[in-house]
Amino acid sequence: MIGFAFIAISLFTLGAGLAAALMPKLIHAALSLVLAFGGLAAFYFLLGAEFVGLVQVFVYVGAVAVLVVFTILLTRRDVKAEARFNWSGVVVALAVLGALVWAILRTPELAVAAPDPKILTVKQIGAVLMTDYVWPLQCVGLVLTAALIGALVLVTEKES
């Protein structure tokens, strides 16, 4: 059952990813990317990482997707950009593929069994975030606040 779900979600995510790369219209590509994000969230749920899955939906499908579509909307005048074939893309893709294959082949066999996977509850994650990882959390908060203030400074109209 798990295996069947894994294959189904994999096919879905890969298909959505391929569509994101191949769709001629930019907005269709962006929406396909959102589907791929959703597939990834399904993977997290399958692995029992409920919190990570929910955050994936929350952040990527809810927020990043809106950011992407708005960026496309506000920067392109003609949304029907033609799809050109680009050789440099092929080179980059082959390079990434080669690096991954090389890394996989070099990895010795995973003889060690994974340590027993503990199901983390949201409460445990919250406790760890507030104790062991409180400084990284605060730093992220600071960066985001700075970004928010920066955005405000950029869009504020100067009073003449």
Added chain:
Amino acid sequence: MDQIFVNLKQQLLAWLIHLGASDLVVQIASVLINIAGVLGVFLTMFALLSVLERKILGRIQNRYGPNRVGPFGLFQPVADGIKMLIKEDIVPARADKLVHFAAPILIAAAAIMTLGVIPYGRNMTAFVIDGGILFFFAVGSTTELGVFMAGWGSNNKFSMLGAMRAIAQMVSYELPLIITTLPVVMVVGSLMPDAIVDAQSGYTFGVIPHWFVTKPWGAAAFLLFFISGLVESNRTPFDVPEGESEIVAGHMTEYSGFKYAIFFMAEYFGMFAVSGLAVTLFLGGWHAPIGLLEFVPSYIWFFAKLGALIFVFIWVRGTLPRTRVDQMMNFAWKFMLPMAFTCIIAAAVWFYAGHGIRGWLASLAVVAAVYLLLSQMLDTKKKFAKRTYRFAE
């Protein structure tokens, strides 16, 4: 009586096992029964509410409302449904067909899924999940994408403008909506809706329920949550995205027939979901208001509270005019957000000052101080001339 639906489902599943169904089939059947229950109840409520809303609005505006189809116009939804079904489905020639088609589906699916995590009664949650509150907001946030798809797919300026307005207000008010749930989550220490309802059980002297709305921080958070809920479900006075005097019908301009009906349904389902969450978080979920009335089945209490909140939604719609876009945005960022953060602090004060009367007063003092300070700072000091009426007195 209380567990009648739960027992019914158990018997149905026992019968399936008796027939020799495998574990997998029983599991799938259990999920399907839950889904059918939620959909059945809320589709019926949607049909009833669509006529009830027009009746109440009519009462507020001194007219009858629908009264032709069936007794008291009760069969109006059937007539509406048939009308919507047989209407021509018009898709604009230059529209992005696929996106135009997928948008209402996405919006409706998101609205229906959020209904799943709310506890409707004792042991009556359709989809029990550890991070239920998070699930609600995660799925709810996909609505924005659906609205964008509706606006963009229609290839119409009014649609796009309406979609952008809708997304702007949804993103702005999602912040206070989520932050006002935080004090409850902090005090309970769980993201599970059932645990939150459990934490609100019990009564002081048998009459004052331990609902979070009876605490100062809870009352403030409930009001903020309710206003944000009004915005999230695009209801008057915040129906700016579909302001018919300005941009036709916003992102729904190019939808007709059943697709339009689906948008309409999704709006009501969103209203049910946000009210249901408000009931769960602040109004004690399915608990009775006083100890003596605990014998009444839990789901009746839940739906009574839900009905009361929905009535306020309709009442507000009949009373207030539409706000302006800039007023609404200012309100979100300058008032709602600081007040939402104040609720967190007030809840912390209440929590650490002991849950007694001392904590209650200290918490009230925090909320009141910030409220007074904010209202002083946001006062524009504009003087308005006394309004004179020429035709009405």
